[in-house]
Amino acid sequence: EPEVTQTPSHQVTQMGQEVILRCVPISNHLYFYWYRQILGQKVEFLVSFYNNEISEKSEIFDDQFSVERPDGSNFTLKIRSTKLEDSAMYFCASMIAWGEKLFFGSGTQLSVL
Amino acid sequence: RKEVEQDPGPFNVPEGATVAFNCTYSNSASQSFFWYRQDCRKEPKLLMSVYSSGNEDGRFTAQLNRASQYISLLIRDSKLSDSATYLCVCHFGNEKLTFGTGTRLTIIP
Numbered sequence: 001e002p003e004v005t006q007t008p009s010h011q012v013t014q015m016g017q018e019v020i021l022r023c024v025p026i027s028n029h030l031y032f033y034w035y036r037q038i039l040g041q042k043v044e045f046l047v048s049f050y051n052n053e054i055s056e057k058s059e060i061f062d063d064q065f066s067v068e069r070p071d072g073s074n075f076t077l078k079i080r081s082t083k084l085e086d087s088a089m090y091f092c093a094s095m096i097a098w099g100e101k102l103f104f105g106s107g108t109q110l111s112v113l
Numbered sequence: 114r115k116e117v118e119q120d121p122g123p124f125n126v127p128e129g130a131t132v133a134f135n136c137t138y139s140n141s142a143s144q145s146f147f148w149y150r151q152d153c154r155k156e157p158k159l160l161m162s163v164y165s166s167g168n169e170d171g172r173f174t175a176q177l178n179r180a181s182q183y184i185s186l187l188i189r190d191s192k193l194s195d196s197a198t199y200l201c202v203c204h205f206g207n208e209k210l211t212f213g214t215g216t217r218l219t220i221i222p
Contacts, residue, residue: 045209099145
C-alpha cells in the first residue's frame with residue numbers, strides 16, 4: 001500500500017535554530033497537510049496545501065513556519081527559529097481528494113532544547 | 114463549545130466485552146466523518162469512515178446522527194489488540210480535518 005514517508009524520524013535542535021521537516025506524500029494525492037501533536041495532547045492542524053499554495057492555516061502557523069513543495073514529490077515544513085514549545089510530533093498527511101481519507105506519515109519527533 | 118468533543122475516557126474494558134464511544138461536533142455543515150485509531154507515539158490510522166446510514170466493518174460499527182450532531186463507534190467482542198486511542202475526526206467543509214481529543218481504550222485480559 002502506498003504510504004506517506006517522513007524524515008527524519010527524530011530531530012533534536014537548540015532553541016533558536018532552524019529546522020526543516022521533510023515529507024513525501026502519496027504520489028497521486030492532491031492535498032497535503034501538516035499536523036502536530038504535543039505529548040499527551042490532541043492532534044492539531046497546522047496548515048493545508050493545495051494547488052501549490054497554502055489553502056488554510058491555523059493560528060499556530062505563525063511567521064516562524066513555512067511550507068514548500070519544491071518539486072513534484074517533496075513537501076517540507078520549516079520552522080525558522082525554534083522555541084521550546086515547538087517540541088512535538090509533527091505529522092505530514094495527504095489526501096487524494098477533498099473529503100476523502102487522510103493518510104499520515106509516521107511523524108517526526110522534534111525536541112527543542 | 115469545542116469543535117469536536119469526545120468521551121473523556123480512559124475506558125478499561127475486559128476482553129470480549131462491547132464498548133461504545135460517542136463524539137459530538139459543533140458544525141452542522143460537517144461533510145465527512147471518520148474514526149481513526151492511534152497507538153502510543155504512532156501516527157493516526159484510519160479505522161473507518163462514517164456514513165449517514167451507519168456502517169459496519171467486522172466487529173466495528175459506526176453511526177452518524179446528523180440531527181443531534183454526534184457520531185458513535187461500537188466495538189464488539191473486544192480484543193487486547195483494540196487497546197489504543199480512538200480519534201473522532203470531522204471534515205467541516207474547509208480544507209482541514211479536525212480531530213477530537215481522543216478516547217483511550219485499554220482492554221484488560
